Amino acid sequence: MDEAVKAPPPKDFDALRAAMIERKADMPKRLAQIAAYCLANPDEIAFGTAASIAGAATVQPSTLVRLAHHLGYEGFSDLQRIFRERLKEKTLSYEERLNMLEQTNAQAAETELLGGFLTAASQSINRFAASLEIEKLAQATEILARAETIYLIAKRRSYPLTAHMAYAFGKLGIRYVMAATPNGVEAEMARFAGPRDAAFAVSFSPYAADTIAQAQAFAARETPIVSVTDSVFSPLAAFSACWFEIVESDFAGFRSLSASMALAMTLPVAVAEKRRRLEREQNGSIAME
Structure with missing residues:
Protein backbone atom coordinates (compact mmCIF):
# COMPACT_ATOMS: atom_id res chain seq x y z
CA MET A 1 0.00 0.00 0.00
CA ASP A 2 1.41 3.40 -1.01
CA GLU A 3 2.14 5.87 1.74
CA ALA A 4 0.30 9.18 1.33
CA VAL A 5 2.48 12.18 0.61
CA LYS A 6 2.60 14.40 3.68
CA ALA A 7 3.08 17.64 1.73
CA PRO A 8 -0.08 19.54 0.70
CA PRO A 9 -1.46 18.33 -2.65
CA PRO A 10 -0.80 20.46 -5.74
CA LYS A 11 -3.38 23.23 -6.08
CA ASP A 12 -3.22 23.77 -9.85
CA PHE A 13 -2.31 21.87 -12.99
CA ASP A 14 1.20 23.28 -13.34
CA ALA A 15 2.04 22.29 -9.78
CA LEU A 16 0.46 18.86 -10.31
CA ARG A 17 2.44 18.32 -13.50
CA ALA A 18 5.67 19.29 -11.74
CA ALA A 19 4.90 16.94 -8.84
CA MET A 20 4.21 14.02 -11.17
CA ILE A 21 7.47 14.58 -13.05
CA GLU A 22 9.48 14.95 -9.83
CA ARG A 23 8.07 11.77 -8.30
CA LYS A 24 7.98 9.68 -11.49
CA ALA A 25 11.12 7.70 -10.66
CA ASP A 26 9.78 6.76 -7.21
CA MET A 27 6.30 5.75 -8.35
CA PRO A 28 5.33 2.08 -8.59
CA LYS A 29 5.00 0.93 -12.20
CA ARG A 30 1.18 1.17 -12.35
CA LEU A 31 1.10 4.63 -10.78
CA ALA A 32 3.73 5.89 -13.23
CA GLN A 33 1.65 4.41 -16.05
CA ILE A 34 -1.56 6.17 -15.05
CA ALA A 35 0.32 9.41 -14.28
CA ALA A 36 1.75 9.38 -17.80
CA TYR A 37 -1.71 8.77 -19.22
CA CYS A 38 -3.18 11.64 -17.19
CA LEU A 39 -0.65 14.17 -18.47
CA ALA A 40 -0.90 12.91 -22.04
CA ASN A 41 -4.73 12.96 -22.01
CA PRO A 42 -5.77 15.79 -19.66
CA ASP A 43 -9.11 16.41 -21.38
CA GLU A 44 -10.10 12.76 -21.00
CA ILE A 45 -9.27 12.92 -17.29
CA ALA A 46 -11.43 16.03 -16.90
CA PHE A 47 -14.47 14.51 -18.64
CA GLY A 48 -14.21 10.78 -17.96
CA THR A 49 -15.35 8.54 -15.15
CA ALA A 50 -12.95 6.51 -13.07
CA ALA A 51 -14.07 3.37 -14.91
CA SER A 52 -13.68 4.84 -18.43
CA ILE A 53 -10.30 6.39 -17.66
CA ALA A 54 -8.99 3.19 -16.09
CA GLY A 55 -10.19 1.20 -19.09
CA ALA A 56 -8.46 3.51 -21.56
CA ALA A 57 -5.25 3.46 -19.51
CA THR A 58 -5.47 -0.34 -19.00
CA VAL A 59 -5.31 -0.16 -15.21
CA GLN A 60 -7.78 -0.90 -12.42
CA PRO A 61 -10.02 1.97 -11.22
CA SER A 62 -8.44 1.59 -7.79
CA THR A 63 -5.12 2.67 -9.34
CA LEU A 64 -6.60 6.13 -9.90
CA VAL A 65 -7.46 6.37 -6.21
CA ARG A 66 -3.96 5.19 -5.28
CA LEU A 67 -2.44 7.87 -7.51
CA ALA A 68 -4.62 10.54 -5.89
CA HIS A 69 -3.56 9.41 -2.42
CA HIS A 70 0.09 9.25 -3.52
CA LEU A 71 -0.12 12.91 -4.54
CA GLY A 72 -1.81 13.93 -1.28
CA TYR A 73 -5.47 14.14 -2.38
CA GLU A 74 -8.38 12.66 -0.43
CA GLY A 75 -9.70 10.84 -3.48
CA PHE A 76 -9.80 10.72 -7.26
CA SER A 77 -12.50 13.40 -7.51
CA ASP A 78 -10.10 15.90 -5.90
CA LEU A 79 -7.42 15.02 -8.43
CA GLN A 80 -9.92 15.24 -11.29
CA ARG A 81 -10.96 18.71 -10.17
CA ILE A 82 -7.46 20.00 -11.02
CA PHE A 83 -7.86 18.73 -14.58
CA ARG A 84 -11.30 20.32 -14.88
CA GLU A 85 -10.02 23.68 -13.67
CA ARG A 86 -7.19 23.46 -16.18
CA LEU A 87 -9.71 22.78 -18.93
CA LYS A 88 -11.62 25.95 -18.02
CA GLU A 89 -8.41 27.95 -18.32
CA LYS A 90 -7.37 26.23 -21.54
CA THR A 91 -10.64 26.87 -23.33
CA LEU A 92 -10.59 30.60 -22.74
CA SER A 93 -10.92 32.33 -26.10
CA TYR A 94 -8.53 35.06 -27.10
CA GLU A 95 -11.34 37.54 -26.49
CA GLU A 96 -11.73 36.23 -22.94
CA ARG A 97 -7.99 36.47 -22.36
CA LEU A 98 -8.07 40.09 -23.49
CA ASN A 99 -10.97 40.76 -21.11
CA MET A 100 -9.01 39.22 -18.24
CA LEU A 101 -6.00 41.35 -19.15
CA GLU A 102 -8.14 44.49 -19.06
CA GLN A 103 -9.55 43.52 -15.66
CA THR A 104 -6.03 43.10 -14.34
CA ASN A 105 -4.81 46.40 -15.73
CA ALA A 106 -7.50 48.45 -17.42
CA GLN A 107 -4.99 51.09 -18.53
CA ALA A 108 -2.35 48.68 -19.87
CA ALA A 109 -0.21 50.59 -22.34
CA GLU A 110 1.49 49.01 -25.33
CA THR A 111 4.84 49.32 -23.57
CA GLU A 112 3.49 47.41 -20.56
CA LEU A 113 2.21 44.65 -22.84
CA LEU A 114 5.57 44.46 -24.56
CA GLY A 115 7.28 44.36 -21.18
CA GLY A 116 5.09 41.43 -20.11
CA PHE A 117 5.87 39.44 -23.24
CA LEU A 118 9.57 40.26 -23.05
CA THR A 119 9.65 39.05 -19.45
CA ALA A 120 7.93 35.78 -20.40
CA ALA A 121 10.35 35.32 -23.29
CA SER A 122 13.34 36.00 -21.05
CA GLN A 123 12.11 33.56 -18.40
CA SER A 124 11.61 30.84 -21.02
CA ILE A 125 15.05 31.31 -22.53
CA ASN A 126 16.84 31.47 -19.17
CA ARG A 127 15.08 28.33 -17.94
CA PHE A 128 15.96 26.41 -21.09
CA ALA A 129 19.57 27.63 -21.03
CA ALA A 130 19.96 26.46 -17.44
CA SER A 131 18.51 23.01 -18.10
CA LEU A 132 19.94 22.26 -21.56
CA GLU A 133 22.16 19.20 -21.79
CA ILE A 134 24.96 19.91 -24.29
CA GLU A 135 25.30 16.20 -25.05
CA LYS A 136 21.65 16.10 -26.10
CA LEU A 137 22.12 19.01 -28.49
CA ALA A 138 25.11 17.21 -30.01
CA GLN A 139 23.07 14.01 -30.33
CA ALA A 140 20.19 15.79 -32.08
CA THR A 141 22.61 17.50 -34.45
CA GLU A 142 24.25 14.17 -35.27
CA ILE A 143 20.93 12.48 -36.04
CA LEU A 144 19.70 15.28 -38.29
CA ALA A 145 23.07 15.82 -40.00
CA ARG A 146 23.32 12.19 -41.11
CA ALA A 147 19.73 12.06 -42.42
CA GLU A 148 19.16 11.95 -46.16
CA THR A 149 15.79 13.70 -45.71
CA ILE A 150 14.47 15.49 -42.62
CA TYR A 151 10.71 15.37 -42.12
CA LEU A 152 9.23 18.27 -40.15
CA ILE A 153 6.11 17.58 -38.04
CA ALA A 154 4.12 20.21 -36.13
CA LYS A 155 0.58 21.59 -35.90
CA ARG A 156 -1.18 24.70 -34.63
CA ARG A 157 0.90 26.73 -32.14
CA SER A 158 4.00 24.63 -32.81
CA TYR A 159 3.90 25.11 -36.59
CA PRO A 160 5.98 28.34 -36.68
CA LEU A 161 8.97 26.39 -35.37
CA THR A 162 9.04 23.94 -38.28
CA ALA A 163 8.15 26.72 -40.72
CA HIS A 164 11.32 28.56 -39.73
CA MET A 165 13.38 25.36 -39.90
CA ALA A 166 12.03 24.67 -43.39
CA TYR A 167 13.14 28.14 -44.50
CA ALA A 168 16.59 27.67 -42.95
CA PHE A 169 17.07 24.15 -44.35
CA GLY A 170 16.13 25.39 -47.80
CA LYS A 171 18.66 28.23 -47.64
CA LEU A 172 21.35 25.86 -46.33
CA GLY A 173 20.75 23.26 -49.05
CA ILE A 174 19.48 20.56 -46.68
CA ARG A 175 16.75 18.31 -48.02
CA TYR A 176 13.57 18.39 -45.96
CA VAL A 177 9.85 17.63 -46.26
CA MET A 178 7.07 19.38 -44.37
CA ALA A 179 4.81 16.58 -43.11
CA ALA A 180 1.70 18.70 -43.57
CA THR A 181 -0.36 18.70 -46.74
CA PRO A 182 -3.61 20.35 -47.87
CA ASN A 183 -4.90 17.09 -49.34
CA GLY A 184 -4.52 14.96 -46.21
CA VAL A 185 -1.84 12.49 -47.32
CA GLU A 186 0.38 12.90 -44.26
CA ALA A 198 15.10 11.57 -39.64
CA ALA A 199 12.04 13.41 -38.35
CA PHE A 200 11.75 16.51 -36.21
CA ALA A 201 8.47 16.78 -34.27
CA VAL A 202 7.07 19.45 -31.93
CA SER A 203 4.03 19.21 -29.67
CA PHE A 204 3.10 20.82 -26.37
CA SER A 205 0.29 19.98 -23.95
CA PRO A 206 -2.51 19.39 -24.86
CA TYR A 207 -0.64 17.33 -27.42
CA ALA A 208 -1.88 17.52 -31.00
CA ALA A 209 -3.24 14.10 -31.92
CA ASP A 210 -2.18 14.45 -35.56
CA THR A 211 1.41 15.25 -34.59
CA ILE A 212 1.62 12.24 -32.29
CA ALA A 213 0.10 9.92 -34.90
CA GLN A 214 2.47 11.14 -37.62
CA ALA A 215 5.52 10.82 -35.39
CA GLN A 216 4.47 7.29 -34.44
CA ALA A 217 4.16 6.39 -38.12
CA PHE A 218 7.74 7.52 -38.75
CA ALA A 219 8.98 5.71 -35.65
CA ALA A 220 7.31 2.53 -36.88
CA ARG A 221 9.50 2.75 -39.98
CA GLU A 222 12.60 3.02 -37.76
CA THR A 223 13.10 6.67 -38.68
CA PRO A 224 14.90 8.35 -35.74
CA ILE A 225 12.91 11.22 -34.27
CA VAL A 226 14.20 14.38 -32.62
CA SER A 227 11.42 16.16 -30.76
CA VAL A 228 10.56 19.18 -28.66
CA THR A 229 7.87 18.84 -25.99
CA ASP A 230 7.11 19.97 -22.46
CA SER A 231 7.03 16.88 -20.26
CA VAL A 232 8.75 13.59 -19.57
CA PHE A 233 5.23 12.15 -19.79
CA SER A 234 4.65 13.55 -23.29
CA PRO A 235 3.68 10.91 -25.87
CA LEU A 236 6.52 12.18 -28.08
CA ALA A 237 9.14 11.39 -25.45
CA ALA A 238 8.23 7.70 -25.50
CA PHE A 239 9.41 7.04 -29.08
CA SER A 240 11.92 9.83 -29.76
CA ALA A 241 15.58 9.00 -30.18
CA CYS A 242 16.35 12.40 -28.67
CA TRP A 243 13.98 14.97 -27.16
CA PHE A 244 14.15 18.39 -25.54
CA GLU A 245 11.90 19.43 -22.67
CA ILE A 246 10.98 23.11 -22.98
CA VAL A 247 8.42 24.71 -20.66
CA GLU A 248 7.54 28.14 -22.01
CA SER A 249 6.40 30.97 -19.72
CA ASP A 250 3.25 32.93 -20.51
CA PHE A 251 1.92 36.44 -20.09
CA ALA A 252 -1.82 36.86 -19.45
CA GLY A 253 -2.45 33.36 -20.81
CA PHE A 254 -0.51 33.96 -24.03
CA ARG A 255 2.35 31.49 -24.06
CA SER A 256 5.81 32.30 -25.36
CA LEU A 257 7.66 30.31 -28.03
CA SER A 258 10.97 32.08 -27.45
CA ALA A 259 13.06 29.21 -26.06
CA SER A 260 11.65 26.76 -28.62
CA MET A 261 12.34 29.20 -31.46
CA ALA A 262 15.92 29.66 -30.26
CA LEU A 263 16.40 25.90 -30.59
CA ALA A 264 14.65 25.88 -33.99
CA MET A 265 17.11 28.57 -35.16
CA THR A 266 20.11 26.71 -33.74
CA LEU A 267 19.56 23.24 -35.16
CA PRO A 268 19.62 24.02 -38.91
CA VAL A 269 22.88 25.95 -38.57
CA ALA A 270 24.40 23.24 -36.35
CA VAL A 271 23.29 20.56 -38.82
CA ALA A 272 24.80 22.45 -41.77
CA GLU A 273 28.11 22.84 -39.93
CA LYS A 274 28.12 19.18 -38.93
CA ARG A 275 27.48 18.12 -42.53
CA ARG A 276 30.42 20.20 -43.75
CA ARG A 277 32.71 18.53 -41.21
CA LEU A 278 31.48 15.07 -42.18
CA GLU A 279 31.99 15.87 -45.86
CA ARG A 280 35.56 17.10 -45.23
CA GLU A 281 36.34 13.96 -43.23
CA GLN A 282 34.95 11.77 -45.99
CA ASN A 283 36.91 13.60 -48.69
CA GLY A 284 40.06 13.36 -46.60
CA SER A 285 39.62 9.61 -46.22
CA ILE A 286 39.14 9.20 -49.97
CA ALA A 287 42.26 11.27 -50.74
CA MET A 288 44.36 9.13 -48.39
CA GLU A 289 43.25 6.01 -50.22
Missing part, protein backbone atom coordinates in the same frame (compact mmCIF):
# COMPACT_ATOMS: atom_id res chain seq x y z
CA ALA A 187 0.02 9.22 -43.34
CA GLU A 188 1.20 8.16 -46.79
CA MET A 189 4.28 10.39 -46.56
CA ALA A 190 5.74 8.24 -43.80
CA ARG A 191 5.96 5.34 -46.24
CA PHE A 192 8.79 7.11 -48.05
CA ALA A 193 10.88 7.42 -44.89
CA GLY A 194 13.31 4.92 -43.43
CA PRO A 195 16.24 4.48 -41.05
CA ARG A 196 18.48 6.68 -43.22
CA ASP A 197 16.15 9.65 -42.76
Whole structure:
Protein backbone atom coordinates (compact mmCIF):
# COMPACT_ATOMS: atom_id res chain seq x y z
CA MET A 1 0.00 0.00 0.00
CA ASP A 2 1.41 3.40 -1.01
CA GLU A 3 2.14 5.87 1.74
CA ALA A 4 0.30 9.18 1.33
CA VAL A 5 2.48 12.18 0.61
CA LYS A 6 2.60 14.40 3.68
CA ALA A 7 3.08 17.64 1.73
CA PRO A 8 -0.08 19.54 0.70
CA PRO A 9 -1.46 18.33 -2.65
CA PRO A 10 -0.80 20.46 -5.74
CA LYS A 11 -3.38 23.23 -6.08
CA ASP A 12 -3.22 23.77 -9.85
CA PHE A 13 -2.31 21.87 -12.99
CA ASP A 14 1.20 23.28 -13.34
CA ALA A 15 2.04 22.29 -9.78
CA LEU A 16 0.46 18.86 -10.31
CA ARG A 17 2.44 18.32 -13.50
CA ALA A 18 5.67 19.29 -11.74
CA ALA A 19 4.90 16.94 -8.84
CA MET A 20 4.21 14.02 -11.17
CA ILE A 21 7.47 14.58 -13.05
CA GLU A 22 9.48 14.95 -9.83
CA ARG A 23 8.07 11.77 -8.30
CA LYS A 24 7.98 9.68 -11.49
CA ALA A 25 11.12 7.70 -10.66
CA ASP A 26 9.78 6.76 -7.21
CA MET A 27 6.30 5.75 -8.35
CA PRO A 28 5.33 2.08 -8.59
CA LYS A 29 5.00 0.93 -12.20
CA ARG A 30 1.18 1.17 -12.35
CA LEU A 31 1.10 4.63 -10.78
CA ALA A 32 3.73 5.89 -13.23
CA GLN A 33 1.65 4.41 -16.05
CA ILE A 34 -1.56 6.17 -15.05
CA ALA A 35 0.32 9.41 -14.28
CA ALA A 36 1.75 9.38 -17.80
CA TYR A 37 -1.71 8.77 -19.22
CA CYS A 38 -3.18 11.64 -17.19
CA LEU A 39 -0.65 14.17 -18.47
CA ALA A 40 -0.90 12.91 -22.04
CA ASN A 41 -4.73 12.96 -22.01
CA PRO A 42 -5.77 15.79 -19.66
CA ASP A 43 -9.11 16.41 -21.38
CA GLU A 44 -10.10 12.76 -21.00
CA ILE A 45 -9.27 12.92 -17.29
CA ALA A 46 -11.43 16.03 -16.90
CA PHE A 47 -14.47 14.51 -18.64
CA GLY A 48 -14.21 10.78 -17.96
CA THR A 49 -15.35 8.54 -15.15
CA ALA A 50 -12.95 6.51 -13.07
CA ALA A 51 -14.07 3.37 -14.91
CA SER A 52 -13.68 4.84 -18.43
CA ILE A 53 -10.30 6.39 -17.66
CA ALA A 54 -8.99 3.19 -16.09
CA GLY A 55 -10.19 1.20 -19.09
CA ALA A 56 -8.46 3.51 -21.56
CA ALA A 57 -5.25 3.46 -19.51
CA THR A 58 -5.47 -0.34 -19.00
CA VAL A 59 -5.31 -0.16 -15.21
CA GLN A 60 -7.78 -0.90 -12.42
CA PRO A 61 -10.02 1.97 -11.22
CA SER A 62 -8.44 1.59 -7.79
CA THR A 63 -5.12 2.67 -9.34
CA LEU A 64 -6.60 6.13 -9.90
CA VAL A 65 -7.46 6.37 -6.21
CA ARG A 66 -3.96 5.19 -5.28
CA LEU A 67 -2.44 7.87 -7.51
CA ALA A 68 -4.62 10.54 -5.89
CA HIS A 69 -3.56 9.41 -2.42
CA HIS A 70 0.09 9.25 -3.52
CA LEU A 71 -0.12 12.91 -4.54
CA GLY A 72 -1.81 13.93 -1.28
CA TYR A 73 -5.47 14.14 -2.38
CA GLU A 74 -8.38 12.66 -0.43
CA GLY A 75 -9.70 10.84 -3.48
CA PHE A 76 -9.80 10.72 -7.26
CA SER A 77 -12.50 13.40 -7.51
CA ASP A 78 -10.10 15.90 -5.90
CA LEU A 79 -7.42 15.02 -8.43
CA GLN A 80 -9.92 15.24 -11.29
CA ARG A 81 -10.96 18.71 -10.17
CA ILE A 82 -7.46 20.00 -11.02
CA PHE A 83 -7.86 18.73 -14.58
CA ARG A 84 -11.30 20.32 -14.88
CA GLU A 85 -10.02 23.68 -13.67
CA ARG A 86 -7.19 23.46 -16.18
CA LEU A 87 -9.71 22.78 -18.93
CA LYS A 88 -11.62 25.95 -18.02
CA GLU A 89 -8.41 27.95 -18.32
CA LYS A 90 -7.37 26.23 -21.54
CA THR A 91 -10.64 26.87 -23.33
CA LEU A 92 -10.59 30.60 -22.74
CA SER A 93 -10.92 32.33 -26.10
CA TYR A 94 -8.53 35.06 -27.10
CA GLU A 95 -11.34 37.54 -26.49
CA GLU A 96 -11.73 36.23 -22.94
CA ARG A 97 -7.99 36.47 -22.36
CA LEU A 98 -8.07 40.09 -23.49
CA ASN A 99 -10.97 40.76 -21.11
CA MET A 100 -9.01 39.22 -18.24
CA LEU A 101 -6.00 41.35 -19.15
CA GLU A 102 -8.14 44.49 -19.06
CA GLN A 103 -9.55 43.52 -15.66
CA THR A 104 -6.03 43.10 -14.34
CA ASN A 105 -4.81 46.40 -15.73
CA ALA A 106 -7.50 48.45 -17.42
CA GLN A 107 -4.99 51.09 -18.53
CA ALA A 108 -2.35 48.68 -19.87
CA ALA A 109 -0.21 50.59 -22.34
CA GLU A 110 1.49 49.01 -25.33
CA THR A 111 4.84 49.32 -23.57
CA GLU A 112 3.49 47.41 -20.56
CA LEU A 113 2.21 44.65 -22.84
CA LEU A 114 5.57 44.46 -24.56
CA GLY A 115 7.28 44.36 -21.18
CA GLY A 116 5.09 41.43 -20.11
CA PHE A 117 5.87 39.44 -23.24
CA LEU A 118 9.57 40.26 -23.05
CA THR A 119 9.65 39.05 -19.45
CA ALA A 120 7.93 35.78 -20.40
CA ALA A 121 10.35 35.32 -23.29
CA SER A 122 13.34 36.00 -21.05
CA GLN A 123 12.11 33.56 -18.40
CA SER A 124 11.61 30.84 -21.02
CA ILE A 125 15.05 31.31 -22.53
CA ASN A 126 16.84 31.47 -19.17
CA ARG A 127 15.08 28.33 -17.94
CA PHE A 128 15.96 26.41 -21.09
CA ALA A 129 19.57 27.63 -21.03
CA ALA A 130 19.96 26.46 -17.44
CA SER A 131 18.51 23.01 -18.10
CA LEU A 132 19.94 22.26 -21.56
CA GLU A 133 22.16 19.20 -21.79
CA ILE A 134 24.96 19.91 -24.29
CA GLU A 135 25.30 16.20 -25.05
CA LYS A 136 21.65 16.10 -26.10
CA LEU A 137 22.12 19.01 -28.49
CA ALA A 138 25.11 17.21 -30.01
CA GLN A 139 23.07 14.01 -30.33
CA ALA A 140 20.19 15.79 -32.08
CA THR A 141 22.61 17.50 -34.45
CA GLU A 142 24.25 14.17 -35.27
CA ILE A 143 20.93 12.48 -36.04
CA LEU A 144 19.70 15.28 -38.29
CA ALA A 145 23.07 15.82 -40.00
CA ARG A 146 23.32 12.19 -41.11
CA ALA A 147 19.73 12.06 -42.42
CA GLU A 148 19.16 11.95 -46.16
CA THR A 149 15.79 13.70 -45.71
CA ILE A 150 14.47 15.49 -42.62
CA TYR A 151 10.71 15.37 -42.12
CA LEU A 152 9.23 18.27 -40.15
CA ILE A 153 6.11 17.58 -38.04
CA ALA A 154 4.12 20.21 -36.13
CA LYS A 155 0.58 21.59 -35.90
CA ARG A 156 -1.18 24.70 -34.63
CA ARG A 157 0.90 26.73 -32.14
CA SER A 158 4.00 24.63 -32.81
CA TYR A 159 3.90 25.11 -36.59
CA PRO A 160 5.98 28.34 -36.68
CA LEU A 161 8.97 26.39 -35.37
CA THR A 162 9.04 23.94 -38.28
CA ALA A 163 8.15 26.72 -40.72
CA HIS A 164 11.32 28.56 -39.73
CA MET A 165 13.38 25.36 -39.90
CA ALA A 166 12.03 24.67 -43.39
CA TYR A 167 13.14 28.14 -44.50
CA ALA A 168 16.59 27.67 -42.95
CA PHE A 169 17.07 24.15 -44.35
CA GLY A 170 16.13 25.39 -47.80
CA LYS A 171 18.66 28.23 -47.64
CA LEU A 172 21.35 25.86 -46.33
CA GLY A 173 20.75 23.26 -49.05
CA ILE A 174 19.48 20.56 -46.68
CA ARG A 175 16.75 18.31 -48.02
CA TYR A 176 13.57 18.39 -45.96
CA VAL A 177 9.85 17.63 -46.26
CA MET A 178 7.07 19.38 -44.37
CA ALA A 179 4.81 16.58 -43.11
CA ALA A 180 1.70 18.70 -43.57
CA THR A 181 -0.36 18.70 -46.74
CA PRO A 182 -3.61 20.35 -47.87
CA ASN A 183 -4.90 17.09 -49.34
CA GLY A 184 -4.52 14.96 -46.21
CA VAL A 185 -1.84 12.49 -47.32
CA GLU A 186 0.38 12.90 -44.26
CA ALA A 187 0.02 9.22 -43.34
CA GLU A 188 1.20 8.16 -46.79
CA MET A 189 4.28 10.39 -46.56
CA ALA A 190 5.74 8.24 -43.80
CA ARG A 191 5.96 5.34 -46.24
CA PHE A 192 8.79 7.11 -48.05
CA ALA A 193 10.88 7.42 -44.89
CA GLY A 194 13.31 4.92 -43.43
CA PRO A 195 16.24 4.48 -41.05
CA ARG A 196 18.48 6.68 -43.22
CA ASP A 197 16.15 9.65 -42.76
CA ALA A 198 15.10 11.57 -39.64
CA ALA A 199 12.04 13.41 -38.35
CA PHE A 200 11.75 16.51 -36.21
CA ALA A 201 8.47 16.78 -34.27
CA VAL A 202 7.07 19.45 -31.93
CA SER A 203 4.03 19.21 -29.67
CA PHE A 204 3.10 20.82 -26.37
CA SER A 205 0.29 19.98 -23.95
CA PRO A 206 -2.51 19.39 -24.86
CA TYR A 207 -0.64 17.33 -27.42
CA ALA A 208 -1.88 17.52 -31.00
CA ALA A 209 -3.24 14.10 -31.92
CA ASP A 210 -2.18 14.45 -35.56
CA THR A 211 1.41 15.25 -34.59
CA ILE A 212 1.62 12.24 -32.29
CA ALA A 213 0.10 9.92 -34.90
CA GLN A 214 2.47 11.14 -37.62
CA ALA A 215 5.52 10.82 -35.39
CA GLN A 216 4.47 7.29 -34.44
CA ALA A 217 4.16 6.39 -38.12
CA PHE A 218 7.74 7.52 -38.75
CA ALA A 219 8.98 5.71 -35.65
CA ALA A 220 7.31 2.53 -36.88
CA ARG A 221 9.50 2.75 -39.98
CA GLU A 222 12.60 3.02 -37.76
CA THR A 223 13.10 6.67 -38.68
CA PRO A 224 14.90 8.35 -35.74
CA ILE A 225 12.91 11.22 -34.27
CA VAL A 226 14.20 14.38 -32.62
CA SER A 227 11.42 16.16 -30.76
CA VAL A 228 10.56 19.18 -28.66
CA THR A 229 7.87 18.84 -25.99
CA ASP A 230 7.11 19.97 -22.46
CA SER A 231 7.03 16.88 -20.26
CA VAL A 232 8.75 13.59 -19.57
CA PHE A 233 5.23 12.15 -19.79
CA SER A 234 4.65 13.55 -23.29
CA PRO A 235 3.68 10.91 -25.87
CA LEU A 236 6.52 12.18 -28.08
CA ALA A 237 9.14 11.39 -25.45
CA ALA A 238 8.23 7.70 -25.50
CA PHE A 239 9.41 7.04 -29.08
CA SER A 240 11.92 9.83 -29.76
CA ALA A 241 15.58 9.00 -30.18
CA CYS A 242 16.35 12.40 -28.67
CA TRP A 243 13.98 14.97 -27.16
CA PHE A 244 14.15 18.39 -25.54
CA GLU A 245 11.90 19.43 -22.67
CA ILE A 246 10.98 23.11 -22.98
CA VAL A 247 8.42 24.71 -20.66
CA GLU A 248 7.54 28.14 -22.01
CA SER A 249 6.40 30.97 -19.72
CA ASP A 250 3.25 32.93 -20.51
CA PHE A 251 1.92 36.44 -20.09
CA ALA A 252 -1.82 36.86 -19.45
CA GLY A 253 -2.45 33.36 -20.81
CA PHE A 254 -0.51 33.96 -24.03
CA ARG A 255 2.35 31.49 -24.06
CA SER A 256 5.81 32.30 -25.36
CA LEU A 257 7.66 30.31 -28.03
CA SER A 258 10.97 32.08 -27.45
CA ALA A 259 13.06 29.21 -26.06
CA SER A 260 11.65 26.76 -28.62
CA MET A 261 12.34 29.20 -31.46
CA ALA A 262 15.92 29.66 -30.26
CA LEU A 263 16.40 25.90 -30.59
CA ALA A 264 14.65 25.88 -33.99
CA MET A 265 17.11 28.57 -35.16
CA THR A 266 20.11 26.71 -33.74
CA LEU A 267 19.56 23.24 -35.16
CA PRO A 268 19.62 24.02 -38.91
CA VAL A 269 22.88 25.95 -38.57
CA ALA A 270 24.40 23.24 -36.35
CA VAL A 271 23.29 20.56 -38.82
CA ALA A 272 24.80 22.45 -41.77
CA GLU A 273 28.11 22.84 -39.93
CA LYS A 274 28.12 19.18 -38.93
CA ARG A 275 27.48 18.12 -42.53
CA ARG A 276 30.42 20.20 -43.75
CA ARG A 277 32.71 18.53 -41.21
CA LEU A 278 31.48 15.07 -42.18
CA GLU A 279 31.99 15.87 -45.86
CA ARG A 280 35.56 17.10 -45.23
CA GLU A 281 36.34 13.96 -43.23
CA GLN A 282 34.95 11.77 -45.99
CA ASN A 283 36.91 13.60 -48.69
CA GLY A 284 40.06 13.36 -46.60
CA SER A 285 39.62 9.61 -46.22
CA ILE A 286 39.14 9.20 -49.97
CA ALA A 287 42.26 11.27 -50.74
CA MET A 288 44.36 9.13 -48.39
CA GLU A 289 43.25 6.01 -50.22
